[in-house]
Amino acid sequence: MIELYHNDMSTCAQKVRLALAEKGVRWESRHLDLRARDHQTPAYLKLNPNAVVPTLVHDGVVIIESTVINEYIDDAFGGVSLRPVDAAGRARMRLWTKQLDEGLHADTGVLSTSIAFRYQKLEKGDREVQALVDNVPDAVKRARVRANIFEGVQSPYFKESVLRFDALLGRMETTLANSQWLAGDTYSLADIAYAPYLTRLEHLQMKELWSERPRLGRWFECLREREAYQIALTQWFNAKYLSLMEEKGEREWPAIAKIIKDAERR
Numbered sequence: 001m002i003e004l005y006h007n008d009m010s011t012c013a014q015k016v017r018l019a020l021a022e023k024g025v026r027w028e029s030r031h032l033d034l035r036a037r038d039h040q041t042p043a044y045l046k047l048n049p050n051a052v053v054p055t056l057v058h059d060g061v062v063i064i065e066s067t068v069i070n071e072y073i074d075d076a077f078g079g080v081s082l083r084p085v086d087a088a089g090r091a092r093m094r095l096w097t098k099q100l101d102e103g104l105h106a107d108t109g110v111l112s113t114s115i116a117f118r119y120q121k122l123e124k125g126d127r128e129v130q131a132l133v134d135n136v137p138d139a140v141k142r143a144r145v146r147a148n149i150f151e152g153v154q155s156p157y158f159k160e161s162v163l164r165f166d167a168l169l170g171r172m173e174t175t176l177a178n179s180q181w182l183a184g185d186t187y188s189l190a191d192i193a194y195a196p197y198l199t200r201l202e203h204l205q206m207k208e209l210w211s212e213r214p215r216l217g218r219w220f221e222c223l224r225e226r227e228a229y230q231i232a233l234t235q236w237f238n239a240k241y242l243s244l245m246e247e248k249g250e251r252e253w254p255a256i257a258k259i260i261k262d263a264e265r266r
């Protein structure tokens with residue numbers, strides 16, 4: 001049996017659902033409500049001590065960390081391979097996924113929460129929001145989450161996250177000048193990993209970031225046309241989250257554009 005503990009709009013969960021869909025693997029959904037703190041319960045912490053989604057449980061074997069889960073899925077199940085066949089291609093693929101794990105995923109949290117999701121959290125009331133923050137196991141992440149929720153786009157993390165994302169999109173555009181997909185001419189776990197992040201930027205009304213990056217725009221269109229994208233992302237989109245991100249994203253876009261423009265002038 002394959003169980004996935006996940007959340008409809010979580011980027012890391014989207015990434016894993018996308019790999020499962022590409023492989024044609026059937027799985028059982030264990031959907032967690034992150035606003036209700038389902039991921040901070042003692043039972044879930046036994047599966048995932050980091051108090052995050054996703055977690056995959058395959059015949060009793062527990063796998064955490066979305067990048068590791070996706071490689072596991074590719075190893076454990078048949079169907080189309082999601083990794084380049086050559087060693088150099090695999091190295092390129094891992095360089096992309098490593099960047100997400102080492103910071104860009106956290107930057108997405110900064111953007112999403114500071115711009116939009118903080119409002120959902122704040123409306124839960126002081127006690128709930130404090131408990132949500134206090135129960136984040138990692139101290140560095142806890143400080144960041146606290147700033148995102150209470151300070152929003154004024155948080156000291158916000159500007160750097162915007163600039164790191166802009167730089168990433170520039171690197172993607174350069175890479176896509178030489179190959180169809182991120183790790184070469186094979187669609188791979190690198191493309192799967194980034195699809196949810198571009199989707200998130202689009203939902204936050206930040207797609208202007210690739211208006212002058214045509215290769216990136218085409219790459220994203222190709223991804224979105226895949227059946228697996230519909231199954232793993234579109235079908236799980238939560239209308240309430242989409243409208244919140246649209247409303248708040250539109251409001252913050254001028255400030256984001258200014259951060260980028262000011263950095264370019266320097």
Ligand SMILES: N[C@@H](CCC(=O)N[C@@H](CS)C(=O)NCC(=O)O)C(=O)O
Nearest residue numbers: 010011012051052053054065066067
């Ligand atoms: N490195 C982890 C990150 C997982 C993660 O941050 N998940 C987010 C959703 S995308 C989450 O569960 N957030 C809830 C929280 O941090 O309270 C992975 O790749 O699986």
